[in-house]
Amino acid sequence: MLVLDAAGDVLIAQLNGEIDLKVADELRRGLERALDSYSIRHLVFDFEKVSFIDSTGLGVILGRYKRVAAAGGRLGLLGLCPKVRRVLEFSGVLRIAEEFASRNEALQALMGGEASA
Amino acid sequence: MLVLDAAGDVLIAQLNGEIDLKVADELRRGLERALDSYSIRHLVFDFEKVSFIDSTGLGVILGRYKRVAAAGGRLGLLGLCPKVRRVLEFSGVLRIAEEFASRNEALQALMGGEASA
Amino acid sequence: MKPCRHSWGVKPVLNRFRLEFPSLPGNVGLARVAVAAFAAQLDPTVEELDDLKGAVSEAVTNAIIHGYGNSPEGMITIEAVLFGDAIEICVEDGGKGIEDVNRAMEAEFSSDPERLGLGFNFMRSFMDSVQVDSAPGRGTRVVMRKQFGPRH
């Protein structure tokens, strides 16, 4: 349900399957643990393998974004299909986040133009 | 749910989706209409696109086979995945039917070695 | 009929559901999907899920065509319970009932010449056990159990 990849100060979280109440606690814990363990500035979520997400799932994502945003971090999004895009748009996430076409593009933008690690 | 193809005296019926009570009547009528309209001797069912079949679906198939068997017709099967094969085996259909690897193989065997139409 | 009673030794109930719907042919698929989505919590194999769907399909179809004689006015209830690594599924109708349950469960017995008489055989081969409780005019209840294999 969650595959994490840290590249420099960017955490890329690949979400998988149905992101709802059933997985919310585990997802929250997994993300918090990563934020505690690495020195992370920016957060990128890859939605390519997400088949469903509701406001509970979005809440987990936005809660973790709030934590990095407090230290000036940015929120990146990858792999938005029309279904997921609608939910993100409607909740206002699209307005505060940056959408990227690939992992490399995200890393380049967020790591300030340095080559990806 | 049913695509019919007549080649000489062989009727190839391609089944599609979930073959259960919901579609049984329509399937029965479609097959009977074809048997009434063409001079059919042998019946071939293609299961490649079948995602589910139960004893109601098998009943429709075997009922139509009984009709052609009375005139010496044979029953051919195509496209059996493990799931469908289990149900056919368990119901005894595999014992009375012949399994073929392709449409051409079925037509060649059933049309008595003549090239397929 | 009295409600389905579930007990399977001392195993605790992990989850359960109860689904009621009218005796329409389109609802056989609804019943399969609900049971499969519910059982998926135990992480069964694809074959185990196919077995459950097959058994539910047979029992619900029987309720519609035999129990209610294809009338859409009847109600069918499915209850499913997860006990540890096992599932119990109860399919119940308030239809015409079965006079002789033993005879009805014989292979190739059917009261309808257009049918194969294999429904109960399928249920028994797909599940570990099948119990039928029925009497004329009192409806029919089929209780089926299946233990899932050790997890991969």
Added chain:
Amino acid sequence: MKPCRHSWGVKPVLNRFRLEFPSLPGNVGLARVAVAAFAAQLDPTVEELDDLKGAVSEAVTNAIIHGYGNSPEGMITIEAVLFGDAIEICVEDGGKGIEDVNRAMEAEFSSDPERLGLGFNFMRSFMDSVQVDSAPGRGTRVVMRKQFGPRH
């Protein structure tokens, strides 16, 4: 609470179901799947089905976390009815209820600081109408309706 009453002008009821399950997080997915499999009979578009799943997910999640405070001991009931080319979905809990329904339905209002307060907004944007009937100690009932677009 009294049972869900369904009526939508003079449109005849084509089909319906009632599903009951305990307030466990794993059952949110069961509810989505059941409603989607049921609504599929009307041949909706993929977007329409996604809307139904989204709305059901929000309502059932609310019943579990707000209604029953995450206790698995509560029971949740979903009733769905097809009227012509429209669906009505009723999600009901016997939980703690809502003091001020108007305030609860405001965008970004949540009694839980960890949550977004967007659940009712999602329901309203996914469905044509959302009615909430609730009172403290009497549980909550959410009735949602959606008309499907003209068939393709």
